[in-house]
Amino acid sequence: MSILLLGGSPSLPSSSSRLLLHIGDRLAVHGHQLQRLHVRDLPAQALLHADIDDAGIRRAIDAVASAQAIVIATPVYKASYSGVLKAFLDLLPQDGLAGKLVLPLATGGTQSHMLALDYALRPVLHALAAKQVLTSIFATSQQLVWQDDDGLTLAPPIAARVTAGVDELVTALAPLTRLRAAHSVHVANGAPVRSLQDHPYTPASQAA
Numbered sequence: 301m302s303i304l305l306l307g308g309s310p311s312l313p314s315s316s317s318r319l320l321l322h323i324g325d326r327l328a329v330h331g332h333q334l335q336r337l338h339v340r341d342l343p344a345q346a347l348l349h350a351d352i353d354d355a356g357i358r359r360a361i362d363a364v365a366s367a368q369a370i371v372i373a374t375p376v377y378k379a380s381y382s383g384v385l386k387a388f389l390d391l392l393p394q395d396g397l398a399g400k401l402v403l404p405l406a407t408g409g410t411q412s413h414m415l416a417l418d419y420a421l422r423p424v425l426h427a428l429a430a431k432q433v434l435t436s437i438f439a440t441s442q443q444l445v446w447q448d449d450d451g452l453t454l455a456p457p458i459a460a461r462v463t464a465g466v467d468e469l470v471t472a473l474a475p476l477t478r479l480r481a482a483h484s485v486h487v488a489n490g491a492p493v494r495s496l497q498d499h500p501y502t503p504a505s506q507a508a
């Protein structure tokens with residue numbers, strides 16, 4: 301399945317982006333296709349002016365639309381998530397996350413704001429109609445050690461939390477992966493194709 305890694309830090313280097321890419325590596329092992337999108341790379345003026353006709357902004361919105369799952373990372377800023385991430389989320393259609401699985405993660409300076417994802421970002425993800433927002437992952441900067449030679453080392457509690465989060469996402473994607481595989485077989489056999497609109501993450505099939 302296609303998974304978008306969405307980085308919401310304006311900084312470089314970035315702790316939250318490192319954790320995001322680490323999780324991406326873990327997901328790639330399971331055969332998922334990964335795309336990366338860092339909000340800081342978007343054209344700043346177009347982002348601030350909400351110019352959805354800008355080619356770079358358009359591509360970013362399309363990247364969200366084409367993903368089945370999104371891992372979304374942010375630093376904690378002022379007890380919430382980053383402003384640049386909000387600027388980008390504001391450009392998505394109201395149902396821009398419909399049918400998608402979302403795994404939120406954040407890094408912060410202290411444990412004090414470890415719930416910021418849950419009280420600040422999670423409601424926004426649901427407002428964008430995310431199908432399922434998985435258990436959040438939070439780490440302090442001190443729990444992530446970066447060395448140029450060795451890359452990222454996670455403190456044991458974070459390593460365990462990341463493993464659980466990756467497992468949760470892979471498990472949640474499994475029914476959709478199986479449906480895609482069945483769809484491919486039907487196409488290859490020339491048999492009637494069941495619409496992907498029927499897949500288990502659409503509101504329609506949920507209501508049935």
Ligand SMILES: Cc1cc2nc3c(=O)[nH]c(=O)nc-3n(C[C@H](O)[C@H](O)[C@H](O)COP(=O)(O)O)c2cc1C
Nearest residue numbers: 309311314315316375376377378379407408409410
């Ligand atoms: C403007 C600003 C505001 C911040 N506000 C908070 C905060 O309210 N609570 C917190 O725990 N950390 C806060 N921090 C620390 C960052 O969340 C922390 O350093 C984070 O790991 C940075 O992630 P990044 O490197 O991906 O940008 C703040 C940092 C900055 C620069």
